[in-house]
Amino acid sequence: MGERLLLRGNEVIAEAAIRAGCQCYFAYPITPQAELLEHMALNMPRLGRTFIQAESEIAAISMVYGAAGAGVRTMTSSSSPGISLKQEGISYLAGASLPCVIVNIVRGGPGLGNIAPSQCDYFQATKGGGHGDYHLIVLGPSTVPEAGELTMLAFELADQYRIPVMILADGLLGQMMEPVELPDPIDPASLPAKDWATTGAKGRAPNIILSFEMDPDDLKQMNLDLQSKYRTITENEIRYEEYETEDADIVIAAHGTIGRICKSVVRMARAEGIKVGLFRPITLWPYPYEPLKRLSQQVHTVLTVEMSAGQMWEDVRLAVAERAATPFFGETGGIVPTPRSILNEVKKHVR
Amino acid sequence: MSANLENMVKVFERPQSLTDARFTYCPGCHHGIITRIIGNVMDELGIVERTVGIAPVGCSVFSYLWYKADSQQVPHGRACAVATGIKRARPELIVFSYQGDGDFASIGTAESIHAANRGENITVIFVNNQIYGMTGGEMAPTTLVDQKTTTTPEGRDPRVAGYPIRFSEMIATLDAPAYVTRQALFDTKHIMETTKAVKKAFQYQVEGKGYSLVEILSTCPTNWRMSPVQSNTHVAETVTKVFPLGDLVDRG
Ligand SMILES: Cc1ncc(C[n+]2csc(CCOP(=O)(O)OP(=O)(O)O)c2C)c(N)n1
Ligand code: SF4
């Protein structure tokens, strides 16, 4: 393992991307992910890699398309309004089966919203923010070290499945400083060659990157291939954390930063003798429906807590169905619910 | 005479760098000539095995089928940004975009200008046919004043729709571009000159000189509702008055 560093979430994501062998990074400035951009601006050129401050988020994601198609590890990052602009490119990347990493340090919305932390882009990230039948792998880190681990993982999964992977974090995580231990850097030259990439048609037939099939039967086949890939990913890549769930009567379902806060809530509740556990999805797509379904059979309540008006709540209700009560507690506008306010909410559901 | 004949035969020979796939263009459309020119230039420079072409959205959307080079088909207007990504990822590749006037000079305005301004070492082939060919003949940013299109049925009224945009002149005001030129194809002489310009543009990239843009005044007989011959005359006599031919920048 590499050295121990004290870094912000934004910097850890940037540093992890570099260590994962990211060769090209393209982005447009936006708060609250400035430190990510700045870390890349400073360090990528030093390593002889590409940093471009693009003219817009649309351009940045299109540059990612080009670099991904040329077969290198590549990343862009932004925050909510910028991610909306990237949706065109994300749909094309998904359609063309190009591996890349997209970071969304989510802020309050809709519209210009504000720069405070939020989880209000969950629908956009997990249900397909752009046009067409596609999915991204969506990873939701809850701590700074986990942000580093999931960023490294994102590059691996992207290459393994030829799929864009999104890191869905929020401004709180982006700004938070924690000690982290990052793995040693991967040498990009040591990564397996991508025989489908546009590296020059020397001694082989031309490689074509596209998301375009005029013939409906061919486009259907492209979609069937995508769906089959999504099934494989769903079978193999679901990740989640359970905390103190074994004897729980109530489970809190929460992801990302709120997932972490709810861990404290669980400890506070247990100190008062309330049997509460935490279910924290790590892959937001594919969503851990089955594990949550199993858990819902042993509890009477699954309380969803989010920094949104209730977006992941829909997935929780899909998983739980009528097996347990599914109340919701959330805040919007960039307000972070306090552990005390969540605990009070938990107490309402004690039977 | 025989020398002339030889030249003419050469122009229309199928270049080695092109596949056998049939063009999807209408008869008399200049898109086909431009594709052949690019094929010939790739032959002459011997670069097809390290070239990546960018197919836009427009009548040339299928252009990835015609080159023996690798290709990327990209979102409408984003070709210059995608070209940037490819070239930065693999500078040893020769990267060119092929874009219509809607693609390059309307929806892709920001991407087109900023790639030029960064001096990306790429080649842009900009096909100005003053119309949206693929979608059925709507107004393009380059449509002439009073020109009838499906969205300017009474002719382009500059008070409503502005004037034809001289995009290459705008690019020519930037400090970075190595080569910016406007060419046409309405007779053999101009086809030869366009070929020379396209070759120079690729040559500059091979030599690492930076960004080059070859705008080519092109025809759309189908949507102009003219015969191919009338279309050529229209370019020679009318279009070149609004879009003058010649080099705008040459920093080679
Ligand atoms: C985002 C988006 N908007 C609109 C379209 C529809 N569209 C396809 S081609 C085109 C215009 C093409 O015109 P031009 O670039 O001049 O190319 P030409 O067909 O004339 O060669 C449009 C508007 C699209 N494919 N994508
Ligand atoms: S519609 Fe116009 S531009 Fe398109 S192929 Fe036909 S003639 Fe050429």
Ligand SMILES: [Mg+2]
């Ligand atoms: Mg056009």
